[in-house]
Amino acid sequence: xxxxxxxxxxxxxxxxxxxxxxxxxxxxxxxxxxxxxxxxxxxxxxxxxxxxxxxxxxxxxxxxxxxxxxxxxxxxxxxxxxxxxxxxxxxxxxxxxxxxxxxxxxxxxxxxxxxxxxxxxxxxxxxxxxxxxxxxxxxxxxxxxxxxxxxxxxxxxxxxxxxxxxxxxxxxxxxxxxxxxxxxxxxxxxxxxxxxxxxxxxxxxxxxxxxxxxxxxxxxxxxxxxxxxxxxxxxxxxxxxxxxxxxxxxxxxxxxxxxxxxxxxxxxxxxxxxxxxxxxxxxxxxxxxxxxxxxxxxxxxxxxxxxxxxxxxxxxxxxxxxxxxxxxxxxxxxxxxxxxxxxxxxxxxxxxxxxxxxxxxxxxxxxxxxxxxxxxxxxxxxxxxxxxxxxxxxxxxxxxxxxxxxxxxxxxxxxxxxxxxxxxxxxxxxxxxxxxxxxxxxxxxxxxxxxxxxxxxxxxxxxxxxxxxxxxxxxxxxxxxxxxxxxxxx
Numbered sequence: 095x096x097x098x099x100x101x102x103x104x105x106x107x108x109x110x111x112x113x114x115x116x117x118x119x120x121x122x123x124x125x126x127x128x129x130x131x132x133x134x135x136x137x138x139x140x141x142x143x144x145x146x147x148x149x150x151x152x153x154x155x156x157x158x159x160x161x162x163x164x165x166x167x168x169x170x171x172x173x174x175x176x177x178x179x180x181x182x183x184x185x186x187x188x189x190x191x192x193x194x195x196x197x198x199x200x201x202x203x204x205x206x207x208x209x210x211x212x213x214x215x216x217x218x219x220x221x222x223x224x225x226x227x228x229x230x231x232x233x234x235x236x237x238x239x240x241x242x243x244x245x246x247x248x249x250x251x252x253x254x255x256x257x258x259x260x261x262x263x264x265x266x267x268x269x270x271x272x273x274x275x276x277x278x279x280x281x282x283x284x285x286x287x288x289x290x291x292x293x294x295x296x297x298x299x300x301x302x303x304x305x306x307x308x309x310x311x312x313x314x315x316x317x318x319x320x321x322x323x324x325x326x327x328x329x330x331x332x333x334x335x336x337x338x339x340x341x342x343x344x345x346x347x348x349x350x351x352x353x354x355x356x357x358x359x360x361x362x363x364x365x366x367x368x369x370x371x372x373x374x375x376x377x378x379x380x381x382x383x384x385x386x387x388x389x390x391x392x393x394x395x396x397x398x399x400x401x402x403x404x405x406x407x408x409x410x411x412x413x414x415x416x417x418x419x420x421x422x423x424x425x426x427x428x429x430x431x432x433x434x435x436x437x438x439x440x441x442x443x444x445x446x447x448x449x450x451x452x453x454x455x456x457x458x459x460x461x462x463x464x465x466x467x468x469x470x471x472x473x474x475x476x477x478x479x480x481x482x483x484x485x486x487x488x489x490x491x492x493x494x495x496x497x498x499x500x501x502x503x504x505x506x507x508x509x510x511x512x513x514x515x516x517x518x519x520x521x522x523x524x525x526x527x528x529x530x531x532x533x534x535x536x537x538x539x540x541x542x543x544x545x546x547x548x549x550x551x552x553x554x555x556x557x558x559x560x561x562x563x564x565x566x567x568x569x570x571x572x573x574x575x576x577x578x579x580x581x582x583x584x
Contacts, residue, residue, distance in 0.1 A: 095126045096276065096442070097119060097126070097439055097442045097443055098117065098127070098129070098438065098439060098442070100131075102438070102452070102470050103115070103131050103227070103435070104131070105309070105452075105500050106337070106431060106434065106435070106452055107131060107132055108431075109423075109452075109456070110299060110428060110431040110459075110480055111299050111303060111304075111306060111424065111528060112132065112422050112424050112428070112431065113132050113136055113142075113235050113297055113306060113423055113437075114130070114131065114132035114133045114134045114141075114142030114146070114294055114422065114423045115130070115131045115132055115135050115142060115399075115418050115420065115421070115422045115423075115498075116128075116130045116142050116143060116144050116146055116148075116326065116327045116420075116421050116422075116435075117129055117130075117131075117144075117327060117418070117419070117421075117435065117439070118144055118327035118328060118330065118331050118419050119200050119328060119416070119418050119443060119465040120331050120334060120335055120338070120406065120416070120418045120419070121414065121417075121443065122415045122416070123335055123339065124340075124406070124457050124509060125328075125331050125552070126443070127439075127440070127443075128144040128327055128328055128331070129144065129321055130142040130143035130144055130146060132201075133343075134146045134148075134292070134293070134294040134295065134423060135294070135295045135534055136297070136306065137308075142217070142294060143292065144328040145292055145326050145328050146292050146293065146294050146326055146421075146479065147173070147279060147280075147281070147287050147290050147292060147293040147324050147325060147326050147389060148287075148293065148294040148296070148324065148325075148326070148404045148406070148421050148422075148423055149284075149285070149287075149296070149311075149321075149323070149324050149399070149401055149402060149403075149406070150324070150325060150330075150399045150406040150421065151321045151399025151402075151404060151405070151406060151540075152245070152320065152321055152397060152398065152399040152400065152401070153154060153323065153397045153399040153402050153406050153407075153408045154317075154318075154319070154320060154321050154322055154323040154399065155320060155321075155383040155396070155397060156318040156357070156383035156384055156408070157267055157271055157323055157383075158255075158263070158267075158320070158383060159201060159251075159252055159382040159383030159384070160270065160349065160357070160380075160383070161252070161255050161267060161270055161517055162201070162251060162254075162255055163267045163349055163353035163354070163356070163357055163382075163435045164266075164270045164300050164348075164349065164353075164491055165240075165255060165258060165259070165286075166351055166353050167350050169351060170258055170259070170260065170537050171197065171254075171255075171258060172197075173196060173197050173198040173201075174196050174197075174354070174536055175197075176193065176194055176195065176196055177192060177195055177196060177197060177200070177254060178192065178195075178201045179251070179256055180254065180257065181225075181254060181257050183225075183226070183397070184206070184225065185226075185228075185229040186205065186206070186228055186229055186231070186233070186254075187229055187230065187231060187232055187233060188206055188233050188236075188237055191205055191206055191233070191237040192229075192273070195237070195373075195448075197251065197254065198237060198245045199237075200248075200250065200251050201251065201381075201382040201383065201498055202241065202361060202362045202380060202381075202382070202435070203241045203243050203244050203247065203362070204232070204237075204238050204239075204240065204362060205237065205240070205242075205243055205244070205247055205507075206233035206234070206235045206236055206237045206239070206240075206242075206243055206480035207228070207233055207234070207242065207244055207246065207247065208233075208234045208235075208242055208389075208566050208568035208569050209242065209243060209244055209245065209246065209539070209566060209568065210231055210244070210246050210499075210566050210569075211245055211246070211538040211539035211541070211566075211567070212500065212536065212538040212539075212543075213227070213246055213499065213500055213565065214246065214249060214313050214314070214315075214316055214317035214320075214539075214566040215312055215313060215315045215316060215317045216292055216315065216316055216317075216501065216517065217313065217315045217316075218241065218501065219316060219341050219501070220316075221249075221252070221253040221256065221263075221316050222253070222257075223538040224249065224250075224253070224298045224316040225253055226483050227498065227499045227500075227501075228246065228250065228499070228543075230497070230498040230499040231246075231499050232569060232570065234568055234569045241362040241363060241364055241379075241380055242568070243364075243465075245320040245321060245539060246317075246320075248320040248383075249316055249317045249318070249319050249320045249321065250319075251319055251355055252319025252320075253319070253579060255319075260481060263318060263319050263370075263417075264282050264318070267282060267323075268282075270348075271333070274343060274348055275329075275333060275336060275343055276332060277325065277329040277332060277333070279325070279326065279329060280323065280324065280325035280326075281324050281325075282318060282322045282323060282324070283313055283314075283322065283324075284311040284312070284324070285313065286324070287301070287324040288311075288388035291392060292326075293324075293346050294404070294421075294423035294437055295308055295423060296308070296309045296311060296402050296403015296404050296423050296424070296425065297309055297424045297425065298403055298424070298425040299402050299424065299425065301313070302459075302460065302558060308403070308422070309342060309402055309403035309425055310402070311402050311403070312401070312402050321399065321401050326421070327421055330389075330408065330419040330421075331417070331419065333408075334408060334409075334410060334417030334418075334419060335417060336349075337354065337357075337358070337410055337412075337417070338350065338410060338412060338415050338416075339393075340354045340355075341353070341354045356381070356382060357381060357382040357383060357384060358381055358385035358386065358395045358410070358412065358458040359386075359429065360379020360380060360381050360382050360383075360384075360385070360387075361379060361380070361381055362379060362380050363377060363379060363380075363466075364377070364378055364379060364380045364385060364465075365377050365462045365463070365464040365465070366378045366385065366387060366465055367429070367433070367463065367464045367465070367466060368458055368461060368462060368463025368464055368466055369399075369430075369454070369457075369458055370454065371454065371542060373389060373437075373449065374387070374389060375387055375388065376463075376464060377444045383397065384397055384410075385394065385397055385398075385465075387517070389411070389440065390436070390446060392411055392414065393411070393412055393413060393414055394409065394410075394411060394437075395409070395410040395411075395412060396408060396409040396410065398429065398432065398465065400425070400427075400428070401538045401539070401540055402425070403423060403424065404421070404422070404423055404424075404425070405421075405422045405425070405426060405428045405432060406419070406420060406421045406422070406432075407419070407420045407432040407433075407436060409436055409440075411440065414444060416440070416443060416444070418436055418439055420432055420435055420436060424566060425465060425469060425540070426467075426468075426469050426540050427459075427462065427467060427468055428457065429465065429466035430455035430456070430458045430466065431440055431455075433452040434452050434454075434455045437449070437451045438451055438452075443460035467541070468541075469540060469541050469542055470535075470542055470544075471541050471542070471567060472543075472544045473543065473544060473545045473546065473564055473567060474526065474532055474544060474545065474546055476524045476528075478524070478525065478527060478532070479526065479527035479528075482527040482528045483528070484525070484528070484529060485528065485529055486529075486549075486558060488507060488512070488549070489503060489507060490557070490558050491506060491507075491512055491549060491558065492505045492506055492507050492512065493576055493577070493579070493580075493581055494576070494577045494579040494580065494581050495508055495561055495575060495576050495577065495580065496559060496573050496574060496577055497573060497574045497575075499572065500565065500572055501573070502577075502582075503516050503563070503574055504513065504516075504540070504581035504582050504583065505523070505581055506581045506583065510522065512531070514533055514547065515581065515582070515583055516536065518538070519537060520583075521533045521534065521535075521536060522534070523547065526546065529548060529549040529550075529551075530548040530549075531547045531548075532544065532545075532546065532547075533545050533546075533547050533563075536565070536567070538549050538565070543564075545563065545564040545565065546562075546563075546571070547562070547563050547564075548561060548562045548571065549561045550562065558576060559575070559576050560573060560574055560575045560576045561573075561574050561576075562574070
């Protein structure tokens with residue numbers, strides 16, 4: 095039996111509107127299957143191959159976890175020593191978390207902070223300045239009480255490694271992982287990836303079953319430790335085989351068995367999928383840059399990644415010494431597609447009874463839950479409130495505003511109305527009611543949030559002194575203080 099039937103793959107890629115995919119599978123230290131499907135570029139029609147580079151997004155977290163594991167092996171870091179003992183200037187708003195938070199807490203996403211994905215990427219600050227901004231984020235959960243997936247905290251973990259070693263995160267990844275594993279074309283910036291002759295263009299689908307649009311790429315900069323690895327399924331086989339061999343590559347031990355087991359062990363609860371079947375529970379666990387659950391009773395260790403026109407899934411079945419890497423050049427939400435390909439591959443590789451995973455998971459096209467969620471989040475009802483008006487002249491709403499955590503935003507009056515400039519984006523401001531405006535599709539990591547922006551005025555003078563932006567759906571709105579500065583357009 096073929097591990098993947100071409101007709102099945104083509105049918106599913108058409109259904110999910112996937113332009114290109116590359117897949118590889120290894121077992122018992124050998125690559126048994128690697129193949130590309132579709133196009134890496136719709137314009138050029140060049141094929142996607144096992145050697146095509148693309149972003150693996152949050153699968154990068156396992157690389158940052160491995161960098162920290164190497165420091166544990168070398169005695170430079172302990173998972174359970176408070177971070178403040180390594181970095182005295184580290185602080186969060188919660189004094190308990192400041193004093194007690196460890197690298198283990200951060201790897202498990204249990205600092206008390208929500209995602210705050212609108213904070214990154216940001217090329218205007220250093221990683222040291224980025225760390226100091228975190229103390230201004232109000233926690234939405236008590237320390238260690240909940241698992242809240244956080245790119246921000248994984249970015250901080252990379253900086254912790256930098257401060258301990260005096261090396262950049264990029265240097266550490268290359269030295270500790272890429273070079274020993276022979277991952278010669280794998281890289282950590284979009285600029286470097288696009289200098290390669292074989293990389294995939296990322297695409298985005300604005301409307302389900304609609305036309306694909308090319309998606310502009312992000313450089314991760316301060317957020318790199320959470321999502322910056324660009325690679326191909328061929329080179330990822332060395333990475334997965336390292337994990338399946340408990341830290342040994344070509345007879346040489348690179349990581350101890352202890353840290354390998356700690357990375358893979360699921361330790362905090364996490365809702366994974368909106369689906370649940372006899373073969374698959376809907377809930378699972380998070381470890382150190384790896385998620386886990388049981389597939390047909392077998393331990394299944396994995397991570398997914400979604401970012402800027404790319405989706406990826408890396409998988410380990412440790413007891414079967416089986417690893418799978420899937421990379422596609424289309425933006426989320428593609429969890430059902432990635433999982434149906436993965437489950438089908440596993441069933442065929444292990445001789446399991448056939449299940450029509452495509453039929454099952456098509457039911458979740460447009461239905462979300464767990465870590466499968468849409469790219470669109472709307473925090474406001476569609477209709478503006480009638481009969482309401484602004485309290486000030488329009489010019490009063492312009493200017494530069496600053497959050498100690500998020501940095502500066504700029505509002506300028508242009509011929510079509512007010513425009514919000516945030517980082518490198520411009521958003522028309524639609525009046526919603528009174529002093530609240532609607533901002534449509536502000537980019538936050540993999541999602542586009544439509545959110546309120548509400549101005550505040552000083553009680554005595556009546557002058558506008560700032561505004562609130564609902565940048566993180568799980569927390570209260572973020573305060574931006576008005577500055578005595580003219581707005582800047584980048």
